[in-house]
Amino acid sequence: MTPEEIVRLYFGFFNEVGIINQLSRAVFEGRLSPGVTVSHFTVLNHLIRVRDGQTPMTLSLAFQVPKTTMSHTLAGLVSRGLVEMRPNPADGRSKRVWITEAGRAFREEAILSIAPDILQLSQVVEPDRVAAVMPALERIRQAMDAERLERDGLS
């Protein structure tokens, strides 16, 4: 495989990923209560999937967004009572983000609200097909994550 073919292949891959992301985002956003963005939900989801009690800085690195963006997103979550910010006992500069009961409930509800869309899609794209690509996607994500950390000098 020539370098040019490789570039073309990966480029097409990122293109497909971008379109799928755009489409899923649009559907999801349509199901969320007005005022709540996909960013809000994504953070809530991360706090549960990984763990809460992380600092805003850690979250901004995890999502690869500037600190100010995460600050703004968290402010929105706090004002809606979906997360709590408490001082970090171990470091006076930073805070720690904790998900509230309302936050957990909101996430559960949000997931349920898109369930119908997902189930409908599953009748066109077989679950087996999706399950088959997951390992590769996870591997690609991990590799890109590693490169990013290396590039950011956090290795």
Place this chain on the structure above:
Amino acid sequence: MTPEEIVRLYFGFFNEVGIINQLSRAVFEGRLSPGVTVSHFTVLNHLIRVRDGQTPMTLSLAFQVPKTTMSHTLAGLVSRGLVEMRPNPADGRSKRVWITEAGRAFREEAILSIAPDILQLSQVVEPDRVAAVMPALERIRQAMDAERLERDGLS
């Protein structure tokens, strides 16, 4: 597979896709000349990959973004001389978007500028692995596209 398992599977899939998209976007954005956004490039790429001479409305549907967003993006491309907007002889309400020579050159250059990043990634994630997931991704995208068109009443 229970409905709940299906939802969880597809949900995880969209999550992975979102993260990969975020990471690739961040890298790409860092390589583009300041002032030019990924959105700008994506439109240029679409005009070449599909065809130019489309209307702004068609583009906004293709990218699943509001008309106003596409209008803004196109205005930026026009002001940089990367695309041209000409009236649509077949419909006085709409315009048609044509990519300029400068636009083609810009796209080529942009692709070349991220080639090093892609080649580096290809040494960690084997091209075979990426090539293997492409058919499934294309199929999923097509299915979601079809659902979207149906939902938007454009079937």
Place this chain on the structure above:
DNA sequence: TCCATATCGTGCGATTTTGCACTACATAGT
């Protein structure tokens, strides 16, 4: 032909995202 309805693009304001700069705090070296 004339009119009611629908579509295309855009101006406007609100929200989100982002870079820059600043304050508060932490850490390492002296």
Place this chain on the structure above:
DNA sequence: ACTATGTAGTGCAAAATCGCACGATATGGA
């Protein structure tokens, strides 16, 4: 202990995104 340097979070302003509404044009039916 003190100072220099680095890091965490936020205020601010610029840019991107988006919903709403309007003017211009198109389409279908009376």
